[in-house]
């Protein structure tokens with residue numbers, strides 16, 4: 001193993017992973033109802049196939065992909081469609097969703113289905129099977145996985161980079177997947193290598209997960225060129241560009257994708273999910289979620305049906321502890337605060353973190369003192385101080401010239417700012433504002 005594989009800049013927030021790092025994954029019972037938003041992935045939302053009153057079995061398709069950059073949604077439980085309408089979405093908006101009353105007496109057995117043998121399929125057929133199964137990136141990105149598997153003809157991919165970094169504080173979802181299901185991760189890698197026509201895979205895991213590195217090493221398939229590399233513990237090590245640089249020394253230029261430097265990146269949980277699709281014939285119906293934080297009585301790693309509501313999951317984890325003040329989906333650095341306990345877990349939900357006043361206290365903001373800490377922290381070498389000044393003035397077009405598109409909203413600049421300026425939040429608003437202005441101008 002090479003020493004100190006990492007990237008330049010970044011930050012070292014407290015990890016807080018000890019709450020759940022050693023806690024085995026357990027299955028949450030089916031809740032009384034499931035909420036399935038039609039928008040759970042990047043790209044066009046899925047198109048509705050059911051109506052109020054319909055009976056659905058576990059695994060039935062309730063909405064179909066609307067185009068290539070889209071995936072279907074499947075019922076994660078047997079039951080009946082109670083309602084279709086606007087419902088709180090984890091992104092803070094109200095979004096169209098299907099509300100299913102769970103059949104408490106159902107054995108939850110899916111309809112008989114054909115299990116596709118991937119060895120006998122062409123890459124195109126595998127890509128279609130992955131789309132049909134509704135698989136998206138489970139590391140939080142929610143990008144439809146099949147889209148990444150069809151690089152254009154003028155691009156040559158030679159390496160599959162497997163993302164097991166999980167650099168967000170508190171989260172141990174990928175960690176437990178690697179420790180408990182390493183063979184499944186390797187099976188997913190095997191299917192991906194076959195589909196992409198690539199012979200080499202590198203799995204990157206931060207060194208704060210020695211048991212995950214050991215499990216993946218112990219189960220390495222002898223006939224594949226797969227290596228497991230320990231990475232320096234640093235945020236945001238799990239970002240595609242950082243990971244590629246650390247593992248391959250290749251730089252993805254601004255505005256380009258990993259495939260332009262010969263790399264496809266897949267998250268470990270996504271690969272385990274792909275393996276499961278071809279092992280069971282079932283689409284993506286459930287996922288591992290870390291439910292944790294100082295504001296929760298019983299921190300856990302759970303397999304939950306997609307569509308389970310926050311309140312049901314927290315209830316299963318013993319409820320809120322004294323002093324709980326904020327619930328965040330996805331981790332404290334990049335996660336989204338959840339104002340509504342009825343919002344559901346969607347395919348991309350990696351974790352639910354319950355914070356107390358000590359971690360989420362609103363902090364007074366002061367003027368910029370030009371200390372430069374944000375420049376030293378930014379992993380993509382932007383000038384967050386300048387971008388912040390432009391954002392405050394609403395000068396979004398000038399932010400674009402200052403390379404706002406390269407900002408990945410990682411939160412490093414906000415984290416180090418002694419003036420408590422919410423830089424990355426301002427940049428997120430600026431990106432949304434720019435998009436709106438462009439749509440209005442079109």
Ligand code: SF4
Pocket residue numbers: 377378379380381382383384406407408409410411412413414423424427
């Ligand atoms: S949020 Fe954007 S500007 Fe701030 S450190 Fe991350 S990439 Fe750089």
Ligand code: SF4
Pocket residue numbers: 367368369370371372373374375384385388416417418419420421
């Ligand atoms: S870290 Fe904050 S105070 Fe320091 S230069 Fe950046 S924006 Fe200004």
